[in-house]
Amino acid sequence: MIKILEVNKISKKYKNSTQALTDVNFSVKEGEFVSIIGPSGAGKSTLLRCINRLVDASEGEIKLDGVNLLSLNKRSLQKTRVKIGMIFQHYNLVERLSVIENVLHGRLGYKNILTGSLGIYTQEEKRKAIEILCSLGMEEQIYKRCDQLSGGQKQRVGIARALIQEPRLLLCDEPIASLDPNASKVIMDQLSMISKKMGITVLVNLHQVDVAIKYSDTIIGMKKGSVVYSGSAKGMKSETIFDIYGSEASELGIEIGETHAS
């Protein structure tokens, strides 16, 4: 399978001297479902943010389809960024706008300043927005304001907004951290469908190790800014989880055998 993403020797030091990432290396294949796990402060969010350049890495290269994202100027970056969808823990929606308006915002990367600022979308874009929302079970919410939605519904709007971008890669920063177990399952099932049926590569930060193991092809385990495990989800052993989480591992209460069986 083709490598869609290559992260080579990435380090990030914030201005306050926090070394958030040190020599991070991994690659992701097209259509793969990859979870990044690790304790709080391990660098998971910083890593995702470096990939879409919300944060600039201090060293290294990040290649998407062979193009080093860190070498792109502002204009080229804007063009390439439409290939990267992003989903956030707190959804990042414009709450006073309708569901469909929020979804259409996902097309802004394809617009010029005028059509973008006036919110001018084609009939085809509107049709596509509705089609995506229906495929995510949101047919009854299309014209509702986002502040009338549940957390799980808001996250589905976030997913729809990312999908209408027609991304090659979907980055999800703790997409279920604010959701109850039922809503979390709906979102994880939809992300899995996006990877397996639509062939879009999914890279997701998760705190829930059991969920990561259940849904992922590959797991990247991080600790103190470094990758300490990179391999198949099925190959994860209790010792690996202990290595990643240290004394926190027992508090997570994960029975690895049960997780693999589910």
Ligand SMILES: Nc1ncnc2c1ncn2[C@@H]1O[C@H](COP(=O)(O)OP(=O)(O)OP(=O)(O)O)[C@@H](O)[C@H]1O
């Ligand atoms: N903007 C910032 N400026 C300075 N330091 C930061 C900034 N963002 C994150 N950090 C620090 O970088 C390190 C990694 O943080 P990061 O948020 O990437 O970890 P994380 O694994 O995503 O944590 P969590 O699971 O709690 O979200 C931490 O020490 C954090 O305090």
